[in-house]
Every structure is written in structure tokens, then in C-alpha cells.
Amino acid sequence: MRQNPSNRFLHWLEIVPSIAWILIALLIVFCLITPHFATLDNLFNLIRQGAVLTIVATGMVVAITSGGIDLSVGALIGLTGTVIGFTINRGLSWPLAMVVGVLVCSLAGLISGLIISKGRIFPFVVTFGMLFIARSIGLGLSQGGSIHIAGQAFSMIGSGYFLYLPIPFWVTLVAALIVLFFLKRTVFGRYIFSIGSDANSASWMGIKVDLIRVLVYVLSGTLAGVAGVVMASRVNTGNALIGQGTEFFAIASVVIGGTPITGGRGSLAGAVLGSFVITVLQNGLTLLGLSSQLTSAIVGIALMLGVIFAQLVYRGGLRGK
Amino acid sequence: MENSHVKPSVRPKLALARFISVISRLAVLLIMMVVMSFLSHSFFTTNNLLNILRQAAPIFIIGAGQTVVILARGIDLSMDSVASLTGVIMATLMVDNKVPFYWSMLLSLGLGALLGLINGIIVTKIKLPPFVATFGTYLLFKGLTVLWIDGRVISGFSKDFTFLGAGRVFGIPFIIFIALLVYLIVRLLLRYTTFGRKIYAIGANPEASRVSGIKIDRIVIAAFVISAMLATFGSQLYISRINSAKEDFGEGFALDAIAATLIGGTSFDGGVGTIEGTVIGALIILLLRNAMNLLGVSGLWQGLATGLVIIIAVLGDTYLKKVAKKYEG
Numbered sequence: 114m115r116q117n118p119s120n121r122f123l124h125w126l127e128i129v130p131s132i133a134w135i136l137i138a139l140l141i142v143f144c145l146i147t148p149h150f151a152t153l154d155n156l157f158n159l160i161r162q163g164a165v166l167t168i169v170a171t172g173m174v175v176a177i178t179s180g181g182i183d184l185s186v187g188a189l190i191g192l193t194g195t196v197i198g199f200t201i202n203r204g205l206s207w208p209l210a211m212v213v214g215v216l217v218c219s220l221a222g223l224i225s226g227l228i229i230s231k232g233r234i235f236p237f238v239v240t241f242g243m244l245f246i247a248r249s250i251g252l253g254l255s256q257g258g259s260i261h262i263a264g265q266a267f268s269m270i271g272s273g274y275f276l277y278l279p280i281p282f283w284v285t286l287v288a289a290l291i292v293l294f295f296l297k298r299t300v301f302g303r304y305i306f307s308i309g310s311d312a313n314s315a316s317w318m319g320i321k322v323d324l325i326r327v328l329v330y331v332l333s334g335t336l337a338g339v340a341g342v343v344m345a346s347r348v349n350t351g352n353a354l355i356g357q358g359t360e361f362f363a364i365a366s367v368v369i370g371g372t373p374i375t376g377g378r379g380s381l382a383g384a385v386l387g388s389f390v391i392t393v394l395q396n397g398l399t400l401l402g403l404s405s406q407l408t409s410a411i412v413g414i415a416l417m418l419g420v421i422f423a424q425l426v427y428r429g430g431l432r433g434k
Numbered sequence: 435m436e437n438s439h440v441k442p443s444v445r446p447k448l449a450l451a452r453f454i455s456v457i458s459r460l461a462v463l464l465i466m467m468v469v470m471s472f473l474s475h476s477f478f479t480t481n482n483l484l485n486i487l488r489q490a491a492p493i494f495i496i497g498a499g500q501t502v503v504i505l506a507r508g509i510d511l512s513m514d515s516v517a518s519l520t521g522v523i524m525a526t527l528m529v530d531n532k533v534p535f536y537w538s539m540l541l542s543l544g545l546g547a548l549l550g551l552i553n554g555i556i557v558t559k560i561k562l563p564p565f566v567a568t569f570g571t572y573l574l575f576k577g578l579t580v581l582w583i584d585g586r587v588i589s590g591f592s593k594d595f596t597f598l599g600a601g602r603v604f605g606i607p608f609i610i611f612i613a614l615l616v617y618l619i620v621r622l623l624l625r626y627t628t629f630g631r632k633i634y635a636i637g638a639n640p641e642a643s644r645v646s647g648i649k650i651d652r653i654v655i656a657a658f659v660i661s662a663m664l665a666t667f668g669s670q671l672y673i674s675r676i677n678s679a680k681e682d683f684g685e686g687f688a689l690d691a692i693a694a695t696l697i698g699g700t701s702f703d704g705g706v707g708t709i710e711g712t713v714i715g716a717l718i719i720l721l722l723r724n725a726m727n728l729l730g731v732s733g734l735w736q737g738l739a740t741g742l743v744i745i746i747a748v749l750g751d752t753y754l755k756k757v758a759k760k761y762e763g
Contacts, residue, residue: 244741249735365573413574421562425560
């Protein structure tokens with residue numbers, strides 16, 4: 114508990130997630146030691162690279178807060194792209210194909226959510242199965258390789274600008290705002306916190322736990338679909354394997370952002386900042402001239418330490434509840 | 435010790451449910467085999483069946499490790515990079531430093547044990563959820579692997595070493611005997627030692643186990659060590675079979691291992707499950723792949739089948755348990 118409530122500055126310091134300081138420190142370090150890091154081009158580049166992870170992380174934070182997890186998001190990113198490629202190449206217009214791609218992911222989320230809530234199976238197990246299923250469907254649709262997406266219009270989402278800023282920025286912003294709205298301004302959001310801290314009590318209170326759970330996974334799946342659209346449009350191909358591993362980076366973003374993996378509490382801002390940290394780290398190290406393998410090694414080690422540290426801090430040890 | 439002979443007290447209907455759960459898997463396996471024999475002439479041939487067993491062997495070995503951890507309410511996501519790291523270090527020892535293959539294998543098994551120890555300590559002492567802890571070490575070990583091998587592909591192992599994974603004895607792939615040995619050891623460990631009974635106890639009820647004096651931390655750490663060592667052993671056999679090693683060859687190990695365990699009926703909740711189930715799980719995965727190959731279904735759809743089987747198997751078990759509980763009142 115704060116001893117001195119009148120000290121506004123300290124209060125402000127307290128509500129800023131710790132991860133923000135790490136992000137600021139990283140940005141300063143990279144600005145000083147990395148050539149071409151602090152340029153407008155690179156900033157836009159960062160936004161485009163980071164959008165996919167940030168969007169997925171906003172969905173993941175909802176799933177984890179509700180006491181669950183969604184391991185299928187990486188595979189869903191790949192699935193979206195292949196569905197879009199598959200349908201566009203069969204003559205569907207690109208906006209429609211995009212909607213179909215996202216809806217397929219919502220459907221996958223719906224199925225996961227139904228099995229989790231009605232079958233009473235651990236989210237880990239169900240979404241783990243869904244990972245296999247989604248990746249396999251993507252591979253099957255693309256015949257194992259990748260599908261080139263015909264036409265230039267679709268690639269505008271990844272490379273275009275709106276109001277002087279890259280379109281992925283706006284997509285990410287809208288996604289984050291929608292999740293924020295759900296979490297903070299709707300009953301649905303409040304219930305997510307309740308079922309995350311104690312599903313049984315929530316159910317006795319008359320909260321429709323099953324329904325909320327289903328909605329959580331629909332939301333997470335849909336956001337993975339949106340991320341998949343951005344990804345597919347950036348590379349202008351549908352590739353079933355392209356999102357592989359994103360689920361883990363999204364989970365890492367959420368955890369280093371201060372959300373306990375056990376659910377019940379969650380920080381959307383933390384998750385978004387966490388995903389920025391990962392993106393900045395990857396981008397900065399690459400600009401330093403490190404090989405991609407070495408970059409991923411260093412990012413891996415940093416995340417490992419970050420995850421351990423975050424769990425220690427946010428478990429309520431160092432900081433209080 | 436007397437304790438080791440005490441059967442866990444299980445309510446009769448629940449025990450029946452568990453029995454049905456194993457039998458039903460065996461039945462599924464048999465039905466699949468019968469159906470396949472009718473659908474494809476090349477299925478029920480010695481060669482094909484041995485091939486299935488040969489390919490199922492490494493999945494079973496890593497699956498056995500995962501089973502031990504999941505029984506103790508853990509999960510080991512780091513298997514991929516444990517396998518890669520210990521595998522490439524063994525490979526460089528053998529090829530670059532000309533260390534005899536048995537010493538290289540022993541050293542790499544020792545390293546595997548150390549990596550498992552790290553996992554176990556993070557889970558028990560820092561008290562991270564196993565899922566987060568082993569995901570973190572997954573990234574860490576992956577990083578170390580990349581630093582160690584730096585993109586090289588290592589090949590050119592000795593004949594003695596490649597015999598383990600690719601050799602045959604009396605026409606039967608040697609790796610099948612190794613898998614059988616692993617099965618016997620793990621079965622012995624889980625069913626006839628106090629260590630094994632304690633793993634089941636911890637999985638079923640950690641709090642009760644703690645109160646009854648079980649040193650939970652030690653047992654859980656040991657489970658992670660076993661898991662990492664079996665992942666290491668599996669990777670050694672795999673390298674021996676394909677006669678090459680590179681930084682990412684272990685990718686997918688953990689997924690296969692978890693799939694085999696879950697399909698085999700081990701509860702994600704811990705405390706329930708058998709090593710026999712994991713044998714069946716590995717066989718079902720391989721049988722599916724084999725069936726799709728023979729029927730000319732693209733291998734790309736294999737994941738679909740695996741994913742569906744996982745979900746159906748777990749749904750079936752949950753349903754069985756529910757029915758059993760209802761009749762017990």
C-alpha cells in the first residue's frame with residue numbers, strides 16, 4: 114500500500130508497468146549504439162514488424178487473464194494467409210477473402226472455446242490440438258508450400274500508409290482499443306477477471322462461465338486472424354508455417370508485461386509494451402549486424418531472464434499486490 | 435520398502451473407467467490395423483509393420499520422458515532445444531574431437547541431466563509454472579545451440595554409432611529393442627519403486643503428498659531430469675538414424691511427445707496415466723501417418739488427424755470419468 118497518497122508523482126511511477134522502463138532503456142541504448150536505429154524509416158519498419166506480435170499479444174492477454182491460454186494463434190496466423198491466398202486465387206475479391214480468412218480463425222476459436230467449456234478440457238490441451246489442426250489445414254490448402262497472393266491491392270495493407278502512418282499501425286491500434294474497451298468497459302471484461310481468479314465462485318455468482326470462455330477464444334482466434342491478414346499482406350504470400358512460434362512470443366510478451374500466467378489479473382498495456390520490447394530487441398540487434406541466428410539466441414536468453422524476473426516481481430513478492 | 439507394494443486406493447468404478455480408457459485405445463489401434471489391412475495390400479507386411487515400429491520408437495522414448503513429467507503435474511516444453519543442444523554437442527564431440535561414440539553419448543546424457551536439473555530447479559525453487567519455466571529454458575537452450583553450432587550441419591558418424599538408429603539385428607531394427615528396454619525401465623520405475631508411486635501421488639494431490647512427508651521438490655526435479663535425459667537419448671538415436679545433426683533438428687520433439695502422452699490417456703492434470711498408454715499413443719500417431727501415406731493422402735494433412743485424435747481421446751476420457759463419478763454417487 115502506498116504510504117503517501119498525496120505524492121502524485123510516485124503514484125504515477127507506480128502505475129506505469131515496469132516493462133515500460135525496460136522498453137525506454139532499450140530504446141535509449143539502441144539509439145546510442147546502433148546506426149540507422151533512430152530514423153523514421155526504421156520506426157515505420159518497427160511498426161510493420163511488430164504489428165503481428167502486438168495484435169496476437171492483445172488476444173493472448175485476454176486468454177491468460179481468463180485463466181486459460183491459446184497455443185493455436187501461431188498456426189492460425191499461417192492459416193489466415195493460406196485461406197486468403199486460396200480464395201483470392203479462386204476468384205474471390207480481396208476484401209471478401211480477407212473477411213473469410215479472419216472468420217475461419219474466429220470459427221477455430223469458437224470450436225476451441227466450445228470444447229474447452231463444454232468438454233471441460235484444459236485450454237492448453239485443446240488449443241494444442243487446434244495448433245496441429247490449423248497448421249495442417251494451412252499446409253493442405255497451400256500444398257505444402259506457400260501461395261502467392263495475386264494482385265497488388267491486398268499488399269497495400271502491409272505496405273501502405275494512412276494519415277502518414279503505416280496501415281499496420283492503425284490496425285494494431287484499433288485491435289488494442291477494442292480489447293481495451295472489452296476489458297474495461299463491458300461486463301464481459303469484468304467477468305473475464307472473475308473467472309480467471311476463481312471460476313467456481315464466478316459460476317456460483319451466476320456468471321455464465323461457459324459463454325465467457327467461448328467468447329474469449331473467439332476473440333483470441335479473431336485477433337490471430339487479423340494478425341494473419343497483416344502478415345500475409347506484408348509478404349504478399351500465404352504460408353502455413355509463417356506464424357510458427359508466435360504463440361510463445363505472445364505468451365512471453367504477456368508475462369514480461371506483468372500478467373501472471375495463472376490468470377485473474379492482466380495488463381493489456383503491459384502485454385503491448387512487452388511485445389514492443391521483443392520487437393525492438395530483434396530489430397536493434399539485427400541492425401547491429403548480428404546474424405539472425407545470433408539475434409534469436411540473444412532474444413531467447415533475454416526473454417528467459419525477463420520471464421523469470423517478471424514472475425518473481427509480479428507474483429507479489431517484490432512489489433506487493 | 436513395504437510402501438512400494440501398496441496399491442493406490444482407487445474407487446472401483448473409477449478404476450474401471452481407467453481400465454476402459456486403456457482398453458479402448460488398444461481397441462482403436464487394433465481396429466485401425468484391421469481396417470488398414472483391408473484398405474491397403476502393402477499394410478500388413480512385415481516390412482511395413484517393422485517400419486511403423488521403427489519410426490514410433492523415438493517418439494515413444496521422448497514421449498516416455500514427457501509422460502513422467504506430466505504425471506507429476508508438469509510439462510516439458512524445452513524438449514526440442516534440449517534435444518538439439520545435447521545432440522549437436524554430442525555430434526561435434528564425435529566428429530570434430532574424435533571422442534569415442536559411447537563417451538560422447540554419455541557426456542551428452544550427462545548434459546541432458548544437467549539441463550533437466552535446471553528445469554526442475556526453476557520449477558520447484560523459483561516456483562515458476564512448469565509451462566512458463568520450460569518455455570523460457572526452451573528459448574535459452576535454443577540460443578545456446580545456435581551459438582554452439584553456428585549454422586553448421588554435422589555428418590559423417592562412425593558405423594558403430596549409426597548402427598544404434600539404423601542397424602538391424604535378425605532383420606529387426608535395433609532401435610525397437612532399445613525402445614523396449616526404455617519401456618521396461620520406465621515401467622519398473624513408475625510401478626515398482628517408491629519414486630514412481632510418489633510421482634503418481636504428487637500428480638494426484640500435491641498438498642496431501644506434502645503433508646504426508648513426500649519431498650515434492652526432489653521428486654519433481656528428478657522427473658524433469660528423467661524427461662531431459664530421455665529427450666537427449668531420443669535425439670541421439672534420431673541423429674544416429676539420419677546420420678546428420680543441425681541446430682534445429684529437435685524442433686517438434688516436444689509436440690510429438692506431448693501428443694503421444696495425451697493420446698495415451700495420461701491426464702494433463704497429473705496423477706493418472708500409464709507408460710503403456712504412451713506406447714499406444716506413439717503407435718497411433720505413427721499408424722495414422724503410415725495409413726495416410728499408404729492411402730495416398732498428402733502428408734500435409736497428418737497434423738489434422740493428430741490434432742483430432744488428441745482432442746477426441748481427451749474428450750473420451752473426460753466423459754468416462756464423468757460417467758464413472760455419476761454411478762459412484
